[in-house]
Amino acid sequence: MKSSLLNRRLSPDESAAAGNDLPSSSEYLDSSGRVDEWSGGVRMIPITTPAGEFKVWTKRVGNNPKIKLLLLHGGPGGTHEAFECFDSFLPKAGIEYYYYDQLGSHYSDQPDDTILWETARFVEEVEQVRQALQLDKSNFYLLGHSWGGILAIEYALKYQEHLRGLIISNMMSDIPAYNKYADEVLGPQMKPEVLAELLQIEANDDFANPRYMELLLPNFYTEHALRKPFEQWPEPAVRMINHINQKIYVQMQGPSEFGIRGNATLKNWSRSADLPQIKVPTLTIGGQHDTMDPAYMQWMADQLPNGRYLHCPDGSHMAMYDDQQRYFEGLIKFMREVDRGDLQK
Numbered sequence: 001m002k003s004s005l006l007n008r009r010l011s012p013d014e015s016a017a018a019g020n021d022l023p024s025s026s027e028y029l030d031s032s033g034r035v036d037e038w039s040g041g042v043r044m045i046p047i048t049t050p051a052g053e054f055k056v057w058t059k060r061v062g063n064n065p066k067i068k069l070l071l072l073h074g075g076p077g078g079t080h081e082a083f084e085c086f087d088s089f090l091p092k093a094g095i096e097y098y099y100y101d102q103l104g105s106h107y108s109d110q111p112d113d114t115i116l117w118e119t120a121r122f123v124e125e126v127e128q129v130r131q132a133l134q135l136d137k138s139n140f141y142l143l144g145h146s147w148g149g150i151l152a153i154e155y156a157l158k159y160q161e162h163l164r165g166l167i168i169s170n171m172m173s174d175i176p177a178y179n180k181y182a183d184e185v186l187g188p189q190m191k192p193e194v195l196a197e198l199l200q201i202e203a204n205d206d207f208a209n210p211r212y213m214e215l216l217l218p219n220f221y222t223e224h225a226l227r228k229p230f231e232q233w234p235e236p237a238v239r240m241i242n243h244i245n246q247k248i249y250v251q252m253q254g255p256s257e258f259g260i261r262g263n264a265t266l267k268n269w270s271r272s273a274d275l276p277q278i279k280v281p282t283l284t285i286g287g288q289h290d291t292m293d294p295a296y297m298q299w300m301a302d303q304l305p306n307g308r309y310l311h312c313p314d315g316s317h318m319a320m321y322d323d324q325q326r327y328f329e330g331l332i333k334f335m336r337e338v339d340r341g342d343l344q345k
């Protein structure tokens with residue numbers, strides 16, 4: 001039953017054994033000789049695109065030559081900021097990790113050219129970032145959350161020879177299936193009168209209507225995006241929302257919060273049939289209250305030759321916040337097991 005293995009908590013003896021190979025505090029914090037030493041880990045990495053050369057923002061935290069994790073944020077057009085809670089867990093686990101704002105996002109260059117907002121172009125950007133950061137098959141772990149999960153799947157299908165491990169966090173591998181889940185499961189969970197008013201606003205293409213967000217916040221976001229009253233949402237998540245590049249978001253995701261519809265370029269995206277091609281150890285993460293179907297994300301793990309599933313029973317789409325202990329314990333356990341070779345067939 002490989003899908004449920006990561007939901008078992010480590011015993012004290014197992015936790016101690018897992019930490020035997022951790023870098024010492026002085027090793028983990030030592031940036032001497034690194035090209036980013038003088039900037040506190042920050043680098044603006046040049047990338048080549050069909051519209052010219054631009055720069056994207058990255059920031060390294062820690063040193064561990066064996067485990068290096070690159071984080072792909074959601075959106076599209078979001079930022080690394082929603083990942084800032086990783087600071088509370090990964091340093092003490094001795095994991096080196098990289099924040100990264102994709103092109104067009106708040107900390108990176110923001111060209112105004114619609115030809116750049118294509119999935120295949122983003123994949124090539126990630127590969128250029130990997131090369132610049134000198135990540136390779138011996139140590140390169142890639143985590144994609146939400147839209148970042150789409151990007152991580154696409155990257156793995158083209159460049160998995162560079163990966164040590166892959167994490168698909170809170171993202172289904174099929175947009176039509178996601179739309180169906182939103183229509184048949186998530187929508188009916190709302191009060192009928194609320195759902196009817198939201199759908200009427202969408203039918204009128206009146207997404208700028210302030211009533212849309214007035215209804216979404218208490219009836220959808222705080223149920224399925226992050227399960228806290230909005231005034232209690234963590235500051236990094238709020239900051240990320242305020243910094244989203246709406247032009248990229250609408251072009252690729254569309255204006256609706258109930259699936260991906262209209263002329264959005266991701267509307268028909270599906271890679272479920274291709275999951276068996278991803279041979280590297282892969283963890284899928286789902287939340288019981290997620291906007292994405294957790295049963296589908298467990299099914300994805302079973303399609304992957306080296307797949308594992310982590311279920312967050314208290315979690316939503318931002319399970320790294322509302323089911324934090326399970327999320328990070330499972331994530332760290334997975335990377336350590338891959339590092340030891342336990343999950344490699």
